[in-house]
Amino acid sequence: MNLILLGPPGAGKGTQAKLLIKKYRIPQISTGDILRAAVKDMTPMGGKAKSFMDAGALVPDEVVVGIIQERLNLADCSNGFILDGFPRTVAQADALAKVLSGLGRSIDHVISIVVDNEELLERVTGRRTCRNCGKGFHVSFDPPKSPGICDECAGELYQRDDDREDTMRKRLEVYEQQTSPLVEYYKNKSLLRSVQGIGSIEEIQQKIVSILQG
Numbered sequence: 001m002n003l004i005l006l007g008p009p010g011a012g013k014g015t016q017a018k019l020l021i022k023k024y025r026i027p028q029i030s031t032g033d034i035l036r037a038a039v040k041d042m043t044p045m046g047g048k049a050k051s052f053m054d055a056g057a058l059v060p061d062e063v064v065v066g067i068i069q070e071r072l073n074l075a076d077c078s079n080g081f082i083l084d085g086f087p088r089t090v091a092q093a094d095a096l097a098k099v100l101s102g103l104g105r106s107i108d109h110v111i112s113i114v115v116d117n118e119e120l121l122e123r124v125t126g127r128r129t130c131r132n133c134g135k136g137f138h139v140s141f142d143p144p145k146s147p148g149i150c151d152e153c154a155g156e157l158y159q160r161d162d163d164r165e166d167t168m169r170k171r172l173e174v175y176e177q178q179t180s181p182l183v184e185y186y187k188n189k190s191l192l193r194s195v196q197g198i199g200s201i202e203e204i205q206q207k208i209v210s211i212l213q214g
């Protein structure tokens, strides 16, 4: 089961990925994480990536794809994988397709979790995080017993910069701009399936699973 999961910030992509990992016993491959790991382990591609990073340059797509390739060769990917945060552009999608075909593999499904922007704004801007222990709350859906104070440790709750309304609107705009060409790309390859990300975690999971098993 080789999957790509798409979804704007706040759509519940991470939560759904965690459930899929357990159900199908496949790893989630987040490019940020594997890039850091490759650099730390000094894999051939990690070494290349490091030279760009040390020079203050962006790591080029072909190196990122090379690192994904190194990761896919590890044993835990034999049943499949969930790609998270990659590809972000059509060029990256093409590069990925090439690498996969070289490995005799291909993407089985691209699942796009769709949630209306106003709903996402409500979800994200209501989040509060404890400065002391990092525990998360939500002013409407999971409020602390006393406003502004952590239930666990009495630490101060604050709103992360990423969760502020202006930041969130910008993140949604960037997501939309980046992702719409990708959505078209996978639609044209008949790989894209959209799932409404509204309802309980279990309901959304059920919708995804029925696509994967369909």
Ligand SMILES: [Zn+2]
Pocket: 130, 131, 132, 133, 134, 135, 150, 151, 152, 153, 154, 155
């Ligand atoms: Zn706390």
